[in-house]
Amino acid sequence: MKQIPYLCNDEIDFREKIESFKESLAEMPEYSCILATIYVDSYFQEITPRLVDRLKRLLPDVKIVGGTVSANITAGVINLFGISLTFSVFFKSTVDVIAIPWKDGESARLGKDLLWYIRQLYQPVAVQMISSGYNLDLVPFLRELSNIPEDIAVFGGVVDDGTVSGPGFVFTAEEFIPRGMAVVIYKGRSLFVHMCSSSGWQPLGRKMKITALADNQTTIADLDNGTTVRDVYEKYLGVNWNESFLDEAVVFPVCINRNGTILNRMPRALRPDGSANYGADFQIGEVIQLCYGNPTVVIQGTYGIQYDMVRFQPEGIFAVSCWARRVLLNKDVNQELEVCRSCAPSTGIYALGEYVRDQKGRIHLNNMYLSIVGMREGGTVNLPNDMSYLHQKVRFQNKGNSVLSHMLHFVQAVSEELEDYNRQLRHIADTDKLTGMYNRGALDRLLEEEIRRSSEKMEPLSLMVLDVDNFKTINDNFGHLIGDASLMCVANIIQESVLEIDFPGRWGGDEFMVIMRDADSEAAMKIGERIRRNVEAFSMENGMLRMSISGGIATLHGLDDKDSLFKRADDALYRAKYKFGKNNVQIIK
Template sequence: MKQFPFLVHGRKELLADVEQVRQEAKKMKALSGVLVSIFMNRADPAMLQDMKQMICAAFPEAQIIGAVSTVEIIDGCLIENDIVVNFTLMECSSVRVMSFDFRMEDSEAAGRSLLAVLDADRHAAAVEVISAGFHLNINPFFRQASRARREILFFGGLADDGSLGQNGMVFTQDALLRHGIAVAIFSGKKLHVQTSSSFGWKPLGRFMTVTKMDGEFCVQELDGKPAMDVFERYLDIGNDDRFLTEALTFPFYFERNGVVLARHPRRCLKDGSVMFGADFRVGERVRLAYGDPGEIIDNALVLQNKMASFRPEAVFVVSCVARWMLLGSDTEQELSITRRLAPSAGFYAYGEFMRTADGQIMVSNMTLVLIGMREGLGKDSVRRAPSQPLHLRPHRSIMAHLVHFIERTTQELEESNAALYRLARIDYLTGLLNRGETENRLRQLMAEFQLCRQPVAVFMLDVDDFKLVNDRFGHAMGDCILQLLAGIIREVSDKAHAVAGRWGGDEFLAVCPDLSLEEARGAAEQIRKHVADMDPLSEKDRVTVSIGVVAARTGDTAETVFARVDRALYEAKQLRGKNTVVIREEP
């Protein structure tokens, strides 16, 4: 496999480049496939058609794929306002380019069509997908394609039209689409493909919950408030013409199925909704994020080392436009890692396509993706050299220090919030849940019981003659007994998967989901016996507890259950002589 990327300014220059590649192709043992990738900064159908004709005149078998993009990449260099033409020549592999016009078939049907092709090709190794149109619902397409063999890698991105966020354009050798996708399928017994990615964004501020959406890409409300409020309140970014350029580098950060994802804002609507570059789901918890230039550069070297060990013969690059906007003049520092790998070309996208370990194809944002390819074992290249240290320019170094400050203060804020959260729900003396949190858990479990009818048992206990203990031995001893009792309750409750808390004073309540009444009686008896065996007082004085046990019934609420278990406890203390367990089954 050989790759030849060129920066093209005009027709004459392209003719010379095509001829150079044709001569190189003659030196190869065989020519089994030719892919020509074109990335151009503006939509010019006439120029594109002329380019296709020149390429196909020299390589009739050539498969062509490309897009209009804001910024292009060639051999680790950033290219603006120009055209990149990349020739990938294969000796024992093949490539097939297809297009899907979403005006002719919907997203899911297109995905099924691609899946059928991949299922029929047992040597398919990788699929490049380039889409045009932010309004396209590409998720059904990816859901179908995700059913393909897991060893098939997917990469690519969402193209715009070169004007930061407008509808894009993709093309193949025989199609030009503004509402669809172009696909290149790489296939071969000896074809090896590796993808590696770099992130570098970190969470900032508090968690927010997506509470209302319009479709998959439009977030209407976060925590019940317009999504735009977040950008206005925390970033001082208004709903005006500057929104995209100012908000693009502050994505939302969250986890889905164990994978960290980012979603960058694309535009805001009059009602305060915000459109994003990829999908969300109601109920997902998100945070704002910021880019750490230092970590981005550090990750670039890690990415380089991973790809160097693969020994690629060709490298494809897809990066998020927000990385370019954040790094500015340091962008080429990050891209320079590809110069030591293999000839490379690519583009900046508004969404990067990747496949996770479980086979799901998804849209990410803020990510740099390198795709290495080789035929056979690959060969060492003079282009490879030991990693060189990358250095941020002075203004980026200052920003890196500010980022460190934000990171550390955010960490301290998280720790403080965690401590406050614990104080708000944990009883300080016993370490069990406090009254408010115990009551909340009781209400939640009762609501679940009414839906699924799984058994729920509740028991309540208190220390017999606890006032006398305090009077004779002091409150310090009383606190000690409560702590010992809490330890016993915790041990038994954990084994029974119960929720236990201090109800108040010397009273404790435990809610036991999935336990029958008899099983709850057994747990209560364990607690009673363990307490009776304690010896914190004198030889003549013993600590005992009384316990009431009830089971949830149809129509029960937290209040009715509590009333019954309170009566059961009263019976254990007043009618059964204390140090006993009473089950109350009747109303």
């Protein structure tokens, strides 16, 4: 593989660069495929069809993909103006380029069609997607496409869609697409792909739950049942809700934890009602936090990528970086692109969203990421003996970034101290003083949360309430100190008898509760019987004090809330104590 990038100043320069490439092509060995990647800024949008026609006439066999961008990456340097033209010459591998015009309401079908196409190919190794068009409903599309083999790398991004420099488009040799995708599929057993990514953004401040969404689940309409996005940005960041909102807020995304994957969402559009669109999807009930980027951390994160990519020794690099990274780093933005200069010839874009694939193979639209994709044909490489020169110290051209970095380090340190203190307070507030278990308030909150989680994931949930038999007699015969000690012993038995995923606690007095995750009636009954037997086998005061416990279990039904679930468990407990003579566990399904 050989990659040759050019930055062209105008249409004439574009033609001359093609001629120059044709001359160099004559000196290369026989090739299997050539891909031309073209990125243009808004100034050249009108002449882009002519550029594509020119390239097709001069090199009719070349595959073409491209789009309009606010900034391109050519030969490892960011450019805000010009035409980026990069030729990727493959000697053993090939690429397919596909145009996907978007059809609202057919997102899942489009994803299935692309999935089927990829499955028919011989040894696909990477999929590159560049998309255009505001507020595409990508969730069904990406869900279907996530079924491609997990070893296929996925990368790419969103070009301008009107939120930065005007509506843009993507294109292939045959088609220009204002709403949709241009997809490149790289294939061949001799093509090796290595992908690295880095963010550097960190969460800060309180967590907020999403309680209402709009616009294909990309607009947050409500937080915590009454708070708007405008409230959050004005209160915590002092960002005014006006025409300059996006300029100021773009480097302050929100983050979510989706099934173990941290995803960032960059604000893209504001609404008069205080809601904001983020250009990528959320889910009701997800918890968000504001994030900030520390310039030092952001750049240092790219040093690991550089080291990793030098070890891979690519022959060509494709880069995608978030537009917000350019805004944050400003004059220092080329420092993050050092990997694109030290490893191999490169091409890339600054995007309004980056396509990423998590460790489980799921594809997401993300923000704030730098993704570097290295490619080479051939297997074994000779690693350089000395790579110490790669370890660099961040040196800011923009001194404001240095000051900002120190201030953010201070804020993070103070925030961590405060969060640690708050964790201690929450633990105290949630803990029963006598037994050290969850107290009634914590159990009440956890039960509500687990019912919601279980309903969303369609997983079983059971609730067990327990009551120490004849506890008043224990207090009367042995005294309250021994009574308290017996409750602590019962609490220990319960905690040792349940699973790690369960939530055992003291409901009050001699009553206990266990919230049993992922437990149907049969599994819950086994846990209840285990607790009952262990309590029955325990004794105190040299065997003079023996105890027993009764329990009631209810399993979650589709229409249950916490009150109805608790009532059935309490009814089952009443049956165990007064119908079956105590020291037993009953269940109401």
